[in-house]
Amino acid sequence: METDLYPPIKTHLEKLGLKVKGEVCGCDLVGLSDGAPELVVIGEMKQSFTLELVLQAVDRTSACDEVWLAVGASKRGRGRENDARVKKLCRFLGFGLLTVTAEGRVDVVTEPAPWKPRRDAKRRSRIVEEHRRRNGDPVAGGSTRLPQMTAYRQQALAVANALAGAPRRPRDLRILAPDAAKILQGNVYGWFERIERGLYGLTSSGRVALVTWADHFAPG
Numbered sequence: 001m002e003t004d005l006y007p008p009i010k011t012h013l014e015k016l017g018l019k020v021k022g023e024v025c026g027c028d029l030v031g032l033s034d035g036a037p038e039l040v041v042i043g044e045m046k047q048s049f050t051l052e053l054v055l056q057a058v059d060r061t062s063a064c065d066e067v068w069l070a071v072g073a074s075k076r077g078r079g080r081e082n083d084a085r086v087k088k089l090c091r092f093l094g095f096g097l098l099t100v101t102a103e104g105r106v107d108v109v110t111e112p113a114p115w116k117p118r119r120d121a122k123r124r125s126r127i128v129e130e131h132r133r134r135n136g137d138p139v140a141g142g143s144t145r146l147p148q149m150t151a152y153r154q155q156a157l158a159v160a161n162a163l164a165g166a167p168r169r170p171r172d173l174r175i176l177a178p179d180a181a182k183i184l185q186g187n188v189y190g191w192f193e194r195i196e197r198g199l200y201g202l203t204s205s206g207r208v209a210l211v212t213w214a215d216h217f218a219p220g
Contacts, residue, residue: 002028005045005100009070012098012106013041027060043068049080049097057095066096066112073099073107081109149213156183157213160191160206167201 010020010029018031018041033039042064046053049071057067069090071081080086081099087110090097096112133151147153155177162173173180184192184200191206 002045002047005047005070005072008100008104008106009043009045009068009098013043013068030064039066040064041066041068043070045070047072048074049083049086054089054093054095058093061094067094068096068098068112070098070100073101075102152179152183152188153213155179156189156191157209159183160202160210163192163200163202164207164210167195167199169198170200 006022006029010022013020013029013031016031018033018039020029020031020043022029024030027042028045029043031039031041031043033041040063042057042060044053044056044060044067046069049069053069053071057069060067071079073079073081081097087097090110091113094112094114095110097109099107099109101107130151134149135151135154138149138154158176159173159180162168162176170181170184173184177183184194189205189209191203191209192200193203195201
C-alpha cells in the first residue's frame, strides 16, 4: 500500500531538514523547512511509476518549491523507475524521484532541480537529413512492426528497378539515386551482384524486393 511508503519517505525528507506531515490539502505529504525563506516541498506516492503520478506532481508545481515522486522499488529492478526515459522525464520536469525497497531503504533516483537537456546536434542533423532525403511520405506514423521505407531503401529500390532490365554501371544510375555507387558496393540488403568490375546486376532477392515493395515504390 502507498501508506507503507510514507514512513521511510518521511524519515528521508526529515533528514534533509524538513518537517513532514501526511495528507495536507490533498497532497500525499508536505514538508516545510525552518528559517526564511521557507522551503515548501510536496511529495506524491504510488506503488509504481504511472502517468497519474506525474500528472498529480505537475498539478502541485505552482504551490511549492520542490516536488518529490516516490514509488515502490520493483523486486527485480525492471520497473519503470529504472527506465532511463523516466529519469530523463523527471529531470526535465524538475522533479525528484525516490524509490522505496521492501525493506524500507530509500534510494534517490533524481534530485529536484531545474534542468535543460543538452542539444544533440548529431542526432538532430540525422533526423533532418533523413526527412529531406525521403521521396514523399512513404510510411504512416506509428508503423513500427514493418521494415521502414527509409531514404536509403528508396534509393536502393530505385537502383534495383533500374537493374531489373539489364546490368548497369553506377555512374548511369546517379540520376536516379545519388548514392548509387555506395548502395551497390555496400549491398546491405543482398539485392545486387557484381558481374564484373564496375558492372552490377540484380539478384533474385532484389527481384523479390521489387514485388514486395511495389505498393510503396514510385520509380524516379
